[in-house]
Amino acid sequence: MAQVPAYTKAEEQLERIFEAFKEREIQRVFYVACGGSSALMYPSKYFLDRESKNITAEIYNSNEFIHRNPMSLGEKSLVILCSHKGKTPETTAAAKFAKAKGALVVSLMYVETAPLAEESDFIVNYSWISAGNMEPNPEIMNYAILYKLAMGLLYVKEGNRKYEKLVSSLQHLDTVFEKLMKTYAEKAKAYAKEVKDEKIIYTMASGSNYGMAYSFAICILMEMQWIHSHAIHAGEFFHGPFEILDENVPFILLMGLDETRPLEERALAFLEKHGKKNLVLDAKTFDLTGIDEEVRGYIAPLAINFVLRMYALALSKERNHPLETRRYMFKIPY
Incomplete structure (x- = not known):
C-alpha cells in the first residue's frame, strides 16, 4: 500500500x-x-x-x-x-x-x-x-x-x-526560513562563541512570542544544555526581574509583531541602557514576503522559533554538548 x-x-x-x-x-x-x-x-x-x-x-x-x-x-x-x-x-x-x-x-x-x-x-x-x-x-x-x-x-x-x-501564508514559510538561515547562520555561531561559558542566560518576550521564550529557557538551555535560565514575561520584567540585570548578565529578548510589542520595546530600552550581553531577535527585521499582513503577528513566533533553533544548534556545537544529551530524562524514573 x-x-x-x-x-x-x-x-x-x-x-x-x-x-x-x-x-x-x-x-x-x-x-x-x-x-x-x-x-x-x-x-x-x-x-x-x-x-x-x-x-x-x-x-x-x-x-x-x-x-x-x-x-x-x-x-x-x-x-x-x-x-x-x-x-x-x-x-x-x-x-x-x-x-x-x-x-x-x-x-x-x-x-x-x-x-x-x-x-x-x-x-x-x-x-x-x-x-x-x-x-x-x-x-x-x-x-x-x-x-x-x-x-x-x-x-x-x-x-x-x-x-x-x-x-496561504504557510505555503511561503519554507522560503522565509531559507532567508533566515542565510541571515542568521554566522550570527548564531558568533553568539555561541560569546556565551559558551555562561552559567545563566535569561529569555524574555510577551504575547504570542512568550511560549518561544519559555520553551528556549526550559527545553533548550536547561534541559538540553544544562545552563541555568528563566523565561521572563516582558510585562513582568519591571516588577522584580529587572533587579537582576547588570552588564554581566546575558539576556535574550524576542520581539514580535503582535499587539504586545510595546511591552518588548520597553524592555529593550532598559536592556540597552543597563545591560551589555543582550541578544535581540526582532521579527521586524525578518523578510516575511508571502506572509499575509493580517496574520504576520501570528506567524512571527514560528519564524522566531526557527531562528532560535539555529542558535541552539550553534551553542550545542560550540559547547560540545549535543542537544540529545540528558542526565535524567528518559534514563531514570521520576
Missing part, C-alpha cells in the same frame, strides 16, 4: 476534526500538555484571546489539569493535547480525564499509534525530526497544526477568515 504523504494525511485529519466542530457547541478550549509541547500552545491561545467573540481558551500543565479539575470542563469543551511520541503519562491521563467529562479530545503527535491516541477522539500527526537538525515542512509542524486547529475552529464557528490567510 502506498504511503500517504505527511501533508495530505494531516490535512485529511484536520478536515475530519473540522466536521466534528460543526456538530457540537464549543464554548471553551483547554490546551493541555507538558514542557515544550505546552510552550507551543501559547501562540494559539493568543489567537483565540484576540479573535474569538464567544470561545475562551486556557493552557494547563497536564497533571495540574486533572488535579485542578476545572468546573467549566464538560460537553461544550474542546481539549487539545500534545505529546511528541504520545507516551507522556500525564498527558494520556489528561486525555482520558477530559473524555470522561464529555469533552471533545484532539491530540497532536508525530507517531500514528500511541497510548495518547487511544484516549483521544481525533489525532493529528505532525512532522518532526531530531533536536540536532533544522525543521522541515513548516506547514505541518506542531505549531502550525495548532494554529490550524484554532483558526479552523473560529472559521467554522464564527466565520473568521484568518484560517484562509494562514493556510
Whole structure:
C-alpha cells in the first residue's frame, strides 16, 4: 500500500476534526500538555484571546489539569493535547480525564499509534525530526497544526477568515526560513562563541512570542544544555526581574509583531541602557514576503522559533554538548 504523504494525511485529519466542530457547541478550549509541547500552545491561545467573540481558551500543565479539575470542563469543551511520541503519562491521563467529562479530545503527535491516541477522539500527526537538525515542512509542524486547529475552529464557528490567510501564508514559510538561515547562520555561531561559558542566560518576550521564550529557557538551555535560565514575561520584567540585570548578565529578548510589542520595546530600552550581553531577535527585521499582513503577528513566533533553533544548534556545537544529551530524562524514573 502506498504511503500517504505527511501533508495530505494531516490535512485529511484536520478536515475530519473540522466536521466534528460543526456538530457540537464549543464554548471553551483547554490546551493541555507538558514542557515544550505546552510552550507551543501559547501562540494559539493568543489567537483565540484576540479573535474569538464567544470561545475562551486556557493552557494547563497536564497533571495540574486533572488535579485542578476545572468546573467549566464538560460537553461544550474542546481539549487539545500534545505529546511528541504520545507516551507522556500525564498527558494520556489528561486525555482520558477530559473524555470522561464529555469533552471533545484532539491530540497532536508525530507517531500514528500511541497510548495518547487511544484516549483521544481525533489525532493529528505532525512532522518532526531530531533536536540536532533544522525543521522541515513548516506547514505541518506542531505549531502550525495548532494554529490550524484554532483558526479552523473560529472559521467554522464564527466565520473568521484568518484560517484562509494562514493556510496561504504557510505555503511561503519554507522560503522565509531559507532567508533566515542565510541571515542568521554566522550570527548564531558568533553568539555561541560569546556565551559558551555562561552559567545563566535569561529569555524574555510577551504575547504570542512568550511560549518561544519559555520553551528556549526550559527545553533548550536547561534541559538540553544544562545552563541555568528563566523565561521572563516582558510585562513582568519591571516588577522584580529587572533587579537582576547588570552588564554581566546575558539576556535574550524576542520581539514580535503582535499587539504586545510595546511591552518588548520597553524592555529593550532598559536592556540597552543597563545591560551589555543582550541578544535581540526582532521579527521586524525578518523578510516575511508571502506572509499575509493580517496574520504576520501570528506567524512571527514560528519564524522566531526557527531562528532560535539555529542558535541552539550553534551553542550545542560550540559547547560540545549535543542537544540529545540528558542526565535524567528518559534514563531514570521520576
